[in-house]
Each structure stands twice: as structure tokens, then as C-alpha cells.
Amino acid sequence: MSNKKSIFEDHAITAVPKDVRRSFTSMFMTYTGVIVCMAVIWTGGELGTGLDLNSFLIAIVFGSLISGIIGLLTGVVGGYTRVTTYVILRHSFGRLGSQIAGAAVSGIGCGIGWFFIQAWLFAVVIQTISLELWGTVPMIFYGPVAAAWGAALMTLTAVLGFKGIAFLSYITIPLFVVILGGGSYAAITEAGGFAAVPEVMPTDPITVPVAITAIVGSYIAGATITSDISRFSIKSTHGGWAWFWHIMLFQPILYAAAGLLTMLTPGTDVAQAMAYLGIGVGALFIVIMGQWTTNDSNLYNGALAFANTFKLSKPVITVIMGAIGAVMASLTAMGVFGADPFMAFLGMLGTWLPPIAGIMIADFYIIKPYLHGLRDPQKRYVFGPGTEYSVINWIGIISWVAAGLIAFFVPMGIGALNAVISAFVIYLVLTFIAEKANINYSSGKSIESESGF
Amino acid sequence: MVESKLDFFKRNVPRTLLILGVIGVVISLLAPNPYGRGLFLLVSLVPIIVGLLTYVRLGKAQNDDGKVSKSIIEASWILFTFGVAYLVMATSTYYHPGNDVVHAALIVLGIVQAIFGAYSLVSYGREGYIMTP
Numbered sequence: 033m034s035n036k037k038s039i040f041e042d043h044a045i046t047a048v049p050k051d052v053r054r055s056f057t058s059m060f061m062t063y064t065g066v067i068v069c070m071a072v073i074w075t076g077g078e079l080g081t082g083l084d085l086n087s088f089l090i091a092i093v094f095g096s097l098i099s100g101i102i103g104l105l106t107g108v109v110g111g112y113t114r115v116t117t118y119v120i121l122r123h124s125f126g127r128l129g130s131q132i133a134g135a136a137v138s139g140i141g142c143g144i145g146w147f148f149i150q151a152w153l154f155a156v157v158i159q160t161i162s163l164e165l166w167g168t169v170p171m172i173f174y175g176p177v178a179a180a181w182g183a184a185l186m187t188l189t190a191v192l193g194f195k196g197i198a199f200l201s202y203i204t205i206p207l208f209v210v211i212l213g214g215g216s217y218a219a220i221t222e223a224g225g226f227a228a229v230p231e232v233m234p235t236d237p238i239t240v241p242v243a244i245t246a247i248v249g250s251y252i253a254g255a256t257i258t259s260d261i262s263r264f265s266i267k268s269t270h271g272g273w274a275w276f277w278h279i280m281l282f283q284p285i286l287y288a289a290a291g292l293l294t295m296l297t298p299g300t301d302v303a304q305a306m307a308y309l310g311i312g313v314g315a316l317f318i319v320i321m322g323q324w325t326t327n328d329s330n331l332y333n334g335a336l337a338f339a340n341t342f343k344l345s346k347p348v349i350t351v352i353m354g355a356i357g358a359v360m361a362s363l364t365a366m367g368v369f370g371a372d373p374f375m376a377f378l379g380m381l382g383t384w385l386p387p388i389a390g391i392m393i394a395d396f397y398i399i400k401p402y403l404h405g406l407r408d409p410q411k412r413y414v415f416g417p418g419t420e421y422s423v424i425n426w427i428g429i430i431s432w433v434a435a436g437l438i439a440f441f442v443p444m445g446i447g448a449l450n451a452v453i454s455a456f457v458i459y460l461v462l463t464f465i466a467e468k469a470n471i472n473y474s475s476g477k478s479i480e481s482e483s484g485f
Numbered sequence: 486m487v488e489s490k491l492d493f494f495k496r497n498v499p500r501t502l503l504i505l506g507v508i509g510v511v512i513s514l515l516a517p518n519p520y521g522r523g524l525f526l527l528v529s530l531v532p533i534i535v536g537l538l539t540y541v542r543l544g545k546a547q548n549d550d551g552k553v554s555k556s557i558i559e560a561s562w563i564l565f566t567f568g569v570a571y572l573v574m575a576t577s578t579y580y581h582p583g584n585d586v587v588h589a590a591l592i593v594l595g596i597v598q599a600i601f602g603a604y605s606l607v608s609y610g611r612e613g614y615i616m617t618p
Binding site: 052054055057058061062195198199201202203205206207210211214217218221309310311312313314317 | 579
């Protein structure tokens with residue numbers, strides 16, 4: 033229970049030791065803190081204006097189930113291996129492959145790209161709400177200033193690592209339940225009671241498949257990298273199940289609360305709806321804390337990916353990335369450049385994150401136990417000083433690129449799910465063929481050093 | 486000396502949850518606005534339930550330091566966050582209690598609750614306990 037080690041120690045490239053592992057509750061709270069972000073709340077709000085109640089509920093259940101199962105499977109891998117997603121990839125992508133894939137999609141994508149976009153979005157919403165609340169924008173809530181201090185706050189908890197993110201989630205989650213619960217109840221009573229809810233017709237109708245795609249797409253990145261958190265769970269499977277239950281229980285509540293707020297009030301987004309209902313301070317709180325709990329996680333995941341790529345300590349990487357993000361968010365808020373081109377690039381880059389989940393699942397649950405005979409999940413992967421990895425696992429790289437291209441160019445179905453399934457199938461088939469035909473599909477040799485690098 | 490400080494929280498955190506929860510219920514019932522009354526009643530009931538559960542958990546934990554501290558730290562989080570919940574929700578116009586005295590009482594209650602919860606958490610944190618067990 034006692035922990036007197038450095039507060040920055042976060043086991044970025046080594047296995048999480050027993051004395052810092054956490055309970056199911058801690059896992060559940062941390063995941064829940066990450067999911068409560070403006071993007072998810074806004075998606076819920078858009079679904080509220082696009083679907084009737086029945087379609088809304090169907091979309092939430094199916095969308096949550098897909099994200100829940102993918103995250104459960106990847107989270108359990110982290111629970112057994114005790115290392116981050118990027119370190120796990122050293123086996124299925126090779127050492128260099130894991131460095132490239134991790135740095136490209138998580139390091140650049142989440143840690144720099146989405147971090148600065150979310151910090152900028154945070155500033156924009158703060159400025160809008162303070163204008164609605166007070167009729168003027170105090171200096172501290174002025175866009176470029178808010179972007180800078182917002183990014184600094186997010187960097188602070190990301191530097192502390194898991195314990196910082198978990199700490200913030202413990203503060204935030206109970207309050208979110210009260211504020212969003214209070215907000216949706218207010219919306220329902222203002223609309224004429226619970227009987228009025230099924231009668232509300234969508235103003236911008238969308239279909240159920242489109243809604244499911246939006247739900248899965250809004251959080252597939254999180255489902256792919258669940259291991260970054262689940263590696264801290266006391267019991268190997270608890271992290272994965274914490275992910276599953278937080279998605280099945282909390283995501284629907286979040287979507288429903290956001291949906292009800294926009295469905296039943298004239299507000300077109302959640303912040304406007306809450307301001308309309310006279311819960312402006314609650315809306316401000318949701319924006320600040322919601323963005324903070326999510327964006328520190330973006331930075332954290334990016335820093336973990338870069339810690340596997342560059343021989344630098346995770347806190348140093350986090351501060352550098354946080355500073356870059358703060359400057360870019362402030363410049364965007366000042367109008368020096370627009371966010372749209374970056375968002376288009378990040379959206380394209382994001383296509384290559386879900387295939388990683390498919391490859392991890394295929395390798396850990398099928399290839400290792402059934403092709404390599406490693407039935408004991410604790411022994412499927414070996415990590416630690418002296419461990420030998422290939423430099424590149426070509427099948428991992430080919431499956432990753434091919435699945436990303438399929439998700440990018442095939443317009444049917446749910447793009448993110450297409451990416452996961454196609455990566456899973458391609459990796460399985462190619463590995464099976466290569467092993468049966470005795471084809472060597474890896475190049476080079478890399479040995480893990482004492483530091484875990 | 487250190488032992489007695491943590492013993493103080495072990496003894497008083499569940500007790501404070503119950504006492505402040507009951508005070509919260511009484512104050513909430515005095516709120517003229519039915520929406521505010523309902524919301525603050527719910528917010529007050531949570532500490533009471535958690536306080537009772539903490540007594541049960543402490544009874545089961547016996548002298549297991551890990552389990553005892555986990556129960557007290559989690560109860561302290563409820564004390565802190567639900568204290569802040571009074572403060573955040575009392576500022577909304579929709580859930581305003583409808584009476585300035587009740588409003589002020591709820592804010593004072595929230596501040597006391599949040600400070601005591603935070604003090605307990607900081608004290609455990611200073612002794613090296615994991616604050617998010």
C-alpha cells in the first residue's frame with residue numbers, strides 16, 4: 033500500500049510491478065474519466081437531434097457493445113503482459129515496427145495532433161460559455177490564454193502518469209454523474225415530463241447504422257490502447273472487464289444524458305442546453321474537467337508511444353509534447369492557422385490505429401496459443417532485459433498497412449470495425465501460411481536493454 | 486503521532502459522512518424549490534449510504550491495514566466530491582433551493598464536506614498510501 037518511489041515513475045517501457053497495481057474500481061474510474069470528453073458528449077448531443085428514442089437506444093447498445101468487446105480483448109492482453117500497447121507490439125510488429133507504428137499513430141496522432149486540437153476546442157468552448165454566462169469574456173477565458181493554461185493543466189497530470197490520470201478521474205466522475213443527471217432531469221421536466229421523451233421527433237434525421245458508426249468511431253482509439261491502463265490492474269482480467277463495463281454502463285448514460293439535453297431543449301449542443309437550463313457553471317465544469325481528463329490521456333498515450341521509440345524519459349517527452357501542443361492550440365485560437373487541415377490529416381492517420389487492435393487480438397488469442405502452443409496467457413509474451421525481438425515482423429506491418437487502406441477506401445460498413453476485422457483476418461491468414469510454408473517473415477534481431485528500451 | 490492521525494480519519498470519516506448527510510437531508514427538505522429539494526436530497530443520501538457501507542467494510546476488514554485504508558480513502562473521495570457537488574449545483578438557477586438561508590447553508594455544508602474529505606485524502610497521501618487504490 034505504501035509507495036515512496038519517485039512520483040514520475042510510471043513504468044513506460046517496463047512491466048508494472050505488484051506494489052503499484054490497482055483495483056477494478058480504480059481501473060473503472062480511470063477509464064470513465066477518459067471517456068467523459070467533449071467529443072463523446074457532442075456525439076451524444078448530435079445523436080439526440082438525429083434519432084427518435086427507440087433508434088437512439090438501439091444505436092447506443094450496439095455501438096457500445098462493439099467498442100466494449102474490442103477494448104475487453106485488448107485490455108486483457110495488457111493485464112497479462114503488464115506493459116503498454118507499444119511494448120506489446122514489439123512481438124507482432126518487431127522492435128522497429130513497434131517504434132514506427134506507435135510513434136505514427138499514437139505519438140504524432142494522439143500525443144501531438146489530437147492533444148492540440150482538443151486543447152484548442154477546450155479554449156473555444158470555454159470562451160463561448162463564459163460569453164453566454166457573463167456577457168463578456170474574462171482575460172483568463174480568452175481563447176489563446178485558455179488554450180495555454182488548459183494544455184498546461186493537461187500536461188501536469190500526464191507527466192504524473194497513471195496516478196495523475198486516475199486522481200483526476202476520482203475527482204471528476206461523481207460530479208459528472210450529478211451534473212449530467214441533474215441536467216437531463218431538468219431537460220425532461222422542462223419538456224413536459226418523461227411521457228414527452230418518446231414523442232420528440234429528430235430535427236436532423238440520421239439512420240441507426242450511421243449512429244452506430246459514429247459511436248464506435250468516436251472511441252475506437254480508446255478501445256485499441258486499453259492496455260496502457262489495464263496493465264496496472266491487480267487481477268489480469270480486471271482491466272479488460274473494467275473497460276467493458278464502463279463502456280456498457282457509462283457510455284450509454286453519457287450519450288443518453290447528452291442526447292436528452294439536446295433533444296429536449298433549444299440548445300444545439302450540450303453546453304448551450306445546460307446554459308439554457310440555468311446550469312451554466314455545471315457546463316463550464318464539464319468542459320474544463322471533461323477535456324482535462326480526456327486530453328491528458330491523449331498526451332499520456334502519445335508519450336508512452338514515444339518512450340518506446342526514443343531513448344528519453346517519459347516525463348521529459350510529455351513536457352516537450354505538452355509545450356508543442358500548448359503553442360499550437362494558442363496559435364490556432366489566435367487564428368494564425370485553422371484546425372481543419374490538421375483534423376483531416378489526423379482523421380486519416382486515425383484510420384491506422386484500429387488495425388493495431390485486430391493484430392494484437394489475433395496474435396495473443398489465436399497465433400500464440402494455437403499455432404505456437406503457448407496456452408498459458410501469462411507465458412504468451414516475454415518481456416524484460418535480454419529479451420530478443422525481431423527488428424521487423426513483416427506480417428504485422430503488411431496487415432497493419434493493408435487494413436488501414438481497406439478502412440480508408442472501402443465505403444461500406446463501420447470503417448473502424450472494418451479495420452479491426454481485416455487486420456485480424458489478414459494477420460491470421462498470412463502468419464498461418466508463412467508458418468506452414470516455413471517462410472521467414474521477420475528481419476533482424478534486437479535485444480532489450482536493462483532499462484527496458 | 487502519525488498513527489493517531491490516520492486513526493482519527495478511520496474513526497471520523499464514516500461518522501462525518503453520516504452526520505453531514507443527515508444535516509444535508511434536513512436542509513434540503515427546507516428548500517422551497519421542489520427541483521432543488523429533490524436534487525439536494527439525492528446528493529445528501531449518497532454520503533449516508535456510503536457512510537453505512539464504510540462501517541460494514543471496516544467491520545469486515547478487521548485489522549487489515551490495506552483494506553481499512555482503502556475503505557477510508559474511498560469514503561473520503563465521496564466526502565470530497567459530493568461536497569463539491571453541493572457547490573456546483575447550488576449555483577445553478579434551475580436547482581437553486583429558492584431560499585437564501587437554505588442556499589447559504591448548503592454552500593457551507595458543501596465547503597465543510599469538501600475540506601474534510603480533501604484533508605483526509607492529503608493525510609493518507611502524505612503517508613505514502615495510494616490515493617486511487
